[in-house]
Structures are given as structure tokens and as C-alpha cells.
Amino acid sequence: MDEEGRAFAASAAMLVDGRAEGPLLFSDTGLSFWGGVDPETGIVIDHAHPLHGLCLAGAVLAMPGGRGSCTGSAVLLQLIVNGLAPAAMVFSQREDILTLGVIVAEEVYGRSLPIAVLHPRDFARLQGRKSLRVEKGSVFEPGATPVTGHEVSASTDRLALTERDRELLSASVPHATSLAMRIVTRMARLDGAERLIDVAQVHVDGCIYIGPASLDFAEKLAGWGGRVVVPTSLNAISVDQARWREQGTDPVRSRAASAVADAYVRMGAAPTFTCAPYQLDGAPDRGEDIAWAESNAVVYANSVLGARTMKYPDFLDICIALTGRAPHAGCHIDENRKAQLVVDVEPMAGRDDSFWPLLGYQVGLLAPNTIPVLTGLETAAPSDDDLKAFGAAFATTSAAPMFHIVGVTPEAPTFEAATGGATLPILTISRADLLAVWRSFNPAVGEPVELVALGNPHFSADECRTLAELCRGRKRHPGVALTVTVSRSTYGRIIESGIAVELEAFGATFVRDACWCTVMPPIVPPAARLILTNSGKYAHYGPGLSGKEVRFASLAGCVDAAVLGRCPDAPPAWLAG
Incomplete structure (x- = not known):
């Protein structure tokens, strides 16, 4: 009951239609499904989130919206296929990443769950309630009278399609292309776009292996005649394709991860395999419309390069690459880029x-x-x-x-x-x-460390050069592994300059293609208890993804730890003073 003694009922905008009922899991903090939810169990693994340790399966999940990684859509798709997804989701703002995961599940697998958006005032009233039902534009407690006749439209269909757009939706193009175009237009309508635009390039984040669904989706698109029509780069994958056998990673998962990557390459994408595409030749120019996924890449492209992209969810990225068309919405529009x-x-x-x-x-x-x-x-x-x-x-x-x-x-x-x-x-x-x-990253100091993890996002050639300078004349502690993830492009540069040989002489190892959000054991040594990183991103996601304790330091602090075998004894002087 609310403060007036009435059971809760409110009208909602439906991002995805449907009906469902379940126990309520409420949080006033957004959650990234990638790095935050285990797709094999449905359990929240983000150690910093209020719902940590709880299972989402069958619950009505209410939170303001998603956050963090674009790969949340792929995690949600795998949860849906595994039968471990929430029964419904309720937000207080429009949310694209998780919504896209449900749209792909509908379009490809015929499975779905409702997604509703409440007014923030109504959303706040959910806290403390036990269960909810979502149905026909209403969110209400079981037994309450649903709100009828006041459905709020989640989008206004103002989308005007060109003759070419309509052709891309027709049977005259490969099935992969028409499917991709249906997904693009569905998202464009939810975004309130009035038209679609051409993009100059795409960066695909969906090439990561989340589970069988991500592989099946990629192979379906490739088998249905999918072919990219604009220059398309690929994000870091889950395996070092050339060296996974010598690295000793799980052969079943490594082959599956490699197969996902191969499917995207068959569709014409370049095997760049980096989470830092802005380090590649051909980075976009200021004002150029592009479609990048991978959260850090999107933010860098918009903010530092001045290019124009929305925060495209995994799977929408390849759909745009197959059609060359994207919604004219979000950061593609001048006024939406203002602070x-x-x-x-x-x-x-x-x-x-x-x-x-x-x-x-x-x-x-x-x-x-x-x-x-x-x-x-x-x-x-x-x-x-x-x-x-x-x-x-x-x-x-x-x-x-x-x-x-x-x-x-x-x-x-x-x-x-x-x-x-x-x-x-x-x-x-x-x-x-x-x-x-x-x-918050370092609840204790001076602890023994077994792994120094660098390169999330991928290290640049300049960072490798700085690392070599910090290691020069020093000796790595025998109990500490120092591993750097880099792109193939960067690795080629540091081989040519001699930096790689110098770092390898210190005892550093390199992993290409994958990054710390995707690597598999034993790259993260199973016996290791504690990892040290200079990445704020990995300091957050690392504990949930690796099952290890993760600490944070400057790059110099990480090198000191690799030499001494322990984490820094105190915060850096500039911070403590």
C-alpha cells in the first residue's frame, strides 16, 4: 500500500509490449548487465551494486535504466535464451541497450519480455513493494486495478523512409539485410527519429562471445547472406586467436569465441579486434556520422574526436553495418550534444x-x-x-x-x-x-599481488613506451605476472620499435585481440587472489568478471608492485595531501 492506503498502479510507456508478473527487485542505481550479471546464472555479480548476489530470473527488475557497457544487450539475449531473464523490466527513463536485447530475441528467436517506463515520480513509489504486474501500458501490484485508457506512447512514429530504406526491408535483399533493417527501424521509432542517415563507418562490439546465443546470432546473419556495406572494425574478442593454445585457455570456449569473430569477418568486417578503435588508422573526423558500439569507444569518439554516434548496443552495430543506415537521433543531432x-x-x-x-x-x-x-x-x-x-x-x-x-x-x-x-x-x-x-577500489593497502593487469581499454604504443621506461633497469618479482592487452595494430608497432622485446625481457607478456573484460583463465591465473590495475574500468568490473579481488594504482604504482610483489602502501601523495 502507498501512503494513501492504495495498492500501486500507474500508466507506463511500453518500450516492448507484453504481460508479466513477478517478485519485485528494486534499485535506484542503474546496472550494466555486462560485467554486472552472470548470463549462466542470472545472478548480479557487480560487487558495487545494491542487488549484488540476487538472481534476476523471473523477477520484475525496476531500476532507473542501464549503464556502462553496450554488451548488456548480448547478456540479456543470452539470459532470455537460457530462461534466466527477468519476467519484466521497469525503468524511469528510456533505455536502448537492454531494450535492443529483447528486440533481437523477438525478431530472431520469438521470445520476449515487457519493458515499461514509468514517470520518475511513479517509479520512486515502487520502493518497498513486493511484487508487480506489467500489462497493457500499466504497472500495478497484483490485485490492484490496472490503469486503463491512459497508455503512454513510448515513441511517436514520425519515421519517414526513403525508397531505398523500403527496399532494404523487402524480400529483394538477403534475409540478413531485411532482418537488420527491421531492427534498425524499430529502434529508430523508439528513439523518435524522423529519418535514417548514412554512416561513414561502424565499430562492432557484438563480436564478443557471451554464450551460444551470440555465436548463433552471428552465424545466422552470415548464413543469411549478411555483408557489411560500410567500413567496419571489430572490437576486442574473448580470445587471442593466434595464441590461445599456447596460452592454455579453455579449448571449447576459445573455439566458440574464435568462431564468433570469424562469422563477423565473413560478413566483411576487418579483424581489428580492439576496444580502442580510435587508435587505428582511419579514425573518424570531427562532425562525421558513425555508428560505434563499446562504451569507452563511443564516449571517446563523441567527446575527444568530435565524431557523432549514439551509444549503440551490441547487435544494433552489425545491423547498421549491414544496411549503412542509422537513426537520426541522440548525439547525431547538435542540440543533443550540449552539456x-x-x-x-x-x-x-x-x-x-x-x-x-x-x-x-x-x-x-x-x-x-x-x-x-x-x-x-x-x-x-x-x-x-x-x-x-x-x-x-x-x-x-x-x-x-x-x-x-x-x-x-x-x-x-x-x-x-x-x-x-x-x-x-x-x-x-x-x-x-x-x-x-x-x-573504494583499495579497501586495504600493501597486500601481496599476483597479477598486474594493464590494457583496459587496450594499451597504446605510447603507454607501452612509458611502461618500458618505468621497467628499465628493474627486475620483476618472480611471484607476479605482468600482462598487457593490446590490439594487433599496436603490437605490430611495438615489435617494430623494439619496445615489445624490452618489456618481454622484464617479464611482461602480451595478449592480443582480447582485453581484460573478456580474457579467460589461465591468463588470469586461477590461483591468484589479487589483481592490480591502473584502469578505473577494470577496477569496477574486474571482481565480478574474474572472481578475484582487484585493486587500483597509477602506472608507476603498478610497476612498483610488479617489482616488490605487493600493492602500494598508501594513496598517491597528490591525493593524500
Whole structure:
């Protein structure tokens, strides 16, 4: 009963129609299904989430929306196929990533679950309730009278299709193409798009192996005549294709992961296998419309390169690549790229590279679904790798597709340019705030470490060069593995420059194609208890994905740990002071 003694009932906008009932799992914190939910059990594995340890299967999951990885759609698809998905989902905002997973399940496998969006006021009233039913545009407690006659449309069908668009929906094209176009147009209508646009390139995140459903979907598209029509790169996969046998990863899963990648290559995608496509030749130009998936890549493309992409979910990426068409919505539109929140960062003298991932993580917490503009960093002069680290951590805690930093990012030469002159709410970040993030990553100090994990997102050639400088003249502790994930392209560069040989002499090992969110044992040694990383993204996702304790340090701190065999004894001096 609510405060007026009535059972709950409210009208809802339906992103996916249907009816379902189940026990309520409520959280006021968004959840990334990738790295947050185990697709084989349905259990929430994100250690930082309020629902950690609970099973989603058969429940009505209510949360503001998703966040983090674009791969959430693939995880949800696998949950649906496994019979472990929520019975229904209820949000307080429109959500694309998880919705797309249900749309693919409907279109390809004939399975579905309803997704409803409540007004934030009604959503807040769900807390403390035991069970819910979703049906015909109404969300209500069993036994209550559903709201009828007040269904709210989740989208207005203003989508105008060209003659070519209609042809892509017809039987005159391969089945894979018409299926892809149906999915693209469904999402375009949910986004309220009035038209579709051409894109210059696509980066596919859906090539990762989540389970049998991700392999089956890729092989179906390839078998149904799917062929990309724009330049298409591929994200990091779950296996080092050339060296998985010598690395000793599980042969069944390794072959399946390789088969997913091969299916996308058969459709014409380039085997780039990197989560940092902005490091490749041919990165998009400012103002160019593209369709990138992978959360950190989307944020970097929009914010640092000034290209234009929505945060495309896994599977929608390949659908756009097969058709060349994308919704004219989201960050493809000028006004949707303006800041909605100001975050003022206090001066912090003497900071090292750990500043940027800590800051990105905290900004994402403050701006879980709004585009922020940062002030106070006008003279900071971050490198591309600093911005990569910031953006990856930001994309872990926020669902927003971009950020601005005044005087740094291309669409924020001035505060007025980033905001469009609007008056916005202002939040602040202090040294104490970042120290709190550091302590959340490091509940203890000076602990023994067995693995130093670098390269989430993939290390650049410059980062490998800096790492070599930090290792030079030093000796790795025999009980510590130091492993770096890189793209094939970067690995070729550091082989040519001699950096790879120098790092391997120190005892570093390299994994290509995969990154830390996708690697398999024994790359993460089964006997290891504790992993140290310089990535805010992996510090968050690592515990759930690896089953290990994960700590965070600067790059220099990570090298010290590889030499000494233990984590740093204290926060960095710039942060503690």
C-alpha cells in the first residue's frame, strides 16, 4: 500500500509490449548487465551494486535504466535464451541497450519480455513493494486495478523512409539485410527519429562471445547472406586467436569465441579486434556520422574526436553495418550534444596519471545519464591516453554518451560553447571525493599481488613506451605476472620499435585481440587472489568478471608492485595531501 492506503498502479510507456508478473527487485542505481550479471546464472555479480548476489530470473527488475557497457544487450539475449531473464523490466527513463536485447530475441528467436517506463515520480513509489504486474501500458501490484485508457506512447512514429530504406526491408535483399533493417527501424521509432542517415563507418562490439546465443546470432546473419556495406572494425574478442593454445585457455570456449569473430569477418568486417578503435588508422573526423558500439569507444569518439554516434548496443552495430543506415537521433543531432550539468573540479597539484580514471569514475557517478561539462581543468593538458582513461571510467558509471572539458575537448573551446548558453546545475569534485573513490577500489593497502593487469581499454604504443621506461633497469618479482592487452595494430608497432622485446625481457607478456573484460583463465591465473590495475574500468568490473579481488594504482604504482610483489602502501601523495 502507498501512503494513501492504495495498492500501486500507474500508466507506463511500453518500450516492448507484453504481460508479466513477478517478485519485485528494486534499485535506484542503474546496472550494466555486462560485467554486472552472470548470463549462466542470472545472478548480479557487480560487487558495487545494491542487488549484488540476487538472481534476476523471473523477477520484475525496476531500476532507473542501464549503464556502462553496450554488451548488456548480448547478456540479456543470452539470459532470455537460457530462461534466466527477468519476467519484466521497469525503468524511469528510456533505455536502448537492454531494450535492443529483447528486440533481437523477438525478431530472431520469438521470445520476449515487457519493458515499461514509468514517470520518475511513479517509479520512486515502487520502493518497498513486493511484487508487480506489467500489462497493457500499466504497472500495478497484483490485485490492484490496472490503469486503463491512459497508455503512454513510448515513441511517436514520425519515421519517414526513403525508397531505398523500403527496399532494404523487402524480400529483394538477403534475409540478413531485411532482418537488420527491421531492427534498425524499430529502434529508430523508439528513439523518435524522423529519418535514417548514412554512416561513414561502424565499430562492432557484438563480436564478443557471451554464450551460444551470440555465436548463433552471428552465424545466422552470415548464413543469411549478411555483408557489411560500410567500413567496419571489430572490437576486442574473448580470445587471442593466434595464441590461445599456447596460452592454455579453455579449448571449447576459445573455439566458440574464435568462431564468433570469424562469422563477423565473413560478413566483411576487418579483424581489428580492439576496444580502442580510435587508435587505428582511419579514425573518424570531427562532425562525421558513425555508428560505434563499446562504451569507452563511443564516449571517446563523441567527446575527444568530435565524431557523432549514439551509444549503440551490441547487435544494433552489425545491423547498421549491414544496411549503412542509422537513426537520426541522440548525439547525431547538435542540440543533443550540449552539456546538461556542470562539474567543477578543484585544483589538485602534483597529480599523476591515476587522477584521470578516478575523476572519470566520480564524474560518472554524479552524471549517471546526463552529459557533463567539466571546469577547472583548462590548463591540465591531458594526453590522448589520459582522456581514454577518463572516458573509460566515466562510461563505466554513466550511461551518458559523451562529456565536455572546457578548453580541452573540441566542442568546449569555451564554457558557453559546451552549454549553449544555458543555465545549468553545478556540482563540485574535491580531492576528498577522489580519495573516497581510491579507497573504494583499495579497501586495504600493501597486500601481496599476483597479477598486474594493464590494457583496459587496450594499451597504446605510447603507454607501452612509458611502461618500458618505468621497467628499465628493474627486475620483476618472480611471484607476479605482468600482462598487457593490446590490439594487433599496436603490437605490430611495438615489435617494430623494439619496445615489445624490452618489456618481454622484464617479464611482461602480451595478449592480443582480447582485453581484460573478456580474457579467460589461465591468463588470469586461477590461483591468484589479487589483481592490480591502473584502469578505473577494470577496477569496477574486474571482481565480478574474474572472481578475484582487484585493486587500483597509477602506472608507476603498478610497476612498483610488479617489482616488490605487493600493492602500494598508501594513496598517491597528490591525493593524500
